[in-house]
Amino acid sequence: MNDAEPSTVFLDLDDTICEHPRSTADRLADAFDSAGVEPFFDVGDFRRWLANVSADTTLELRERCFTGIADEQNRDPDDALAVARAYEDPDPTTVEFLPGAESALETLGARYDLALVTNGDRETQTAKLATLDIADRFDAATFTEPGGPVKPDPDHFHRTLSAMGVSADEAVHVGNSLRADVAGAHAAGVASVWLEQSSATADPSPHYTIDSMHDLHEPPWA
Numbered sequence: 742m743n744d745a746e747p748s749t750v751f752l753d754l755d756d757t758i759c760e761h762p763r764s765t766a767d768r769l770a771d772a773f774d775s776a777g778v779e780p781f782f783d784v785g786d787f788r789r790w791l792a793n794v795s796a797d798t799t800l801e802l803r804e805r806c807f808t809g810i811a812d813e814q815n816r817d818p819d820d821a822l823a824v825a826r827a828y829e830d831p832d833p834t835t836v837e838f839l840p841g842a843e844s845a846l847e848t849l850g851a852r853y854d855l856a857l858v859t860n861g862d863r864e865t866q867t868a869k870l871a872t873l874d875i876a877d878r879f880d881a882a883t884f885t886e887p888g889g890p891v892k893p894d895p896d897h898f899h900r901t902l903s904a905m906g907v908s909a910d911e912a913v914h915v916g917n918s919l920r921a922d923v924a925g926a927h928a929a930g931v932a933s934v935w936l937e938q939s940s941a942t943a944d945p946s947p948h949y950t951i952d953s954m955h956d957l958h959e960p961p962w963a
């Protein structure tokens with residue numbers, strides 16, 4: 742990180758710019774129900790595991806999280822797999838902006854070049870961008886391709902830097918995940934802005950922390 746103002750702002754998509762109206766807890770309850778498995782963990786366990794697991798697909802990610810939780814609790818891994826498969830991926834065309842995100846994109850876009858850095862796949866994330874009508878706000882978008890890197894792999898950021906034609910010290914990255922966004926940005930030498938979503942101790946420690954996307958109207962790095 743240097744002291745010069747960045748030219749380029751990278752942004753995560755899920756739970757940074759947009760979210761689903763139906764909560765993860767609701768979808769998890771539905772999944773237990775349709776798998777016919779007595780609920781043996783909650784969304785807090787799911788989030789705790791999500792913070793430590795990577796996978797190429799959302800199904801694989803859920804399978805790893807849920808079987809990990811089952812293992813912790815001496816439960817049948819087959820039950821965990823059944824719940825992982827019954828869990829319905831949210832409909833990308835129902836996403837909504839997080840508070841302040843739409844106007845933050847407007848404000849930032851007038852002053853910086855913007856790029857999207859998301860762990861979602863191209864098809865799903867493109868559908869969300871179309872729903873929100875913001876695809877043209879970004880000069881580059883890095884998705885997760887099958888078998889390709891996911892944040893916090895610095896390759897995800899390196900690809901975006903190269904697509905934007907800038908060096909790491911010219912960019913800042915804004916995201917909600919300490920593991921994927923903050924650690925990933927740091928691994929690529931990019932300054933981090935963490936959208937704080939819990940009062941957990943921030944590890945790794947972000948360069949900047951914001952409470953809401955409204956805070957980006959006065960960028961913390963400027």
Ligand SMILES: [Mg+2]
Binds near residue numbers: 754755756757917918
């Ligand atoms: Mg996110």
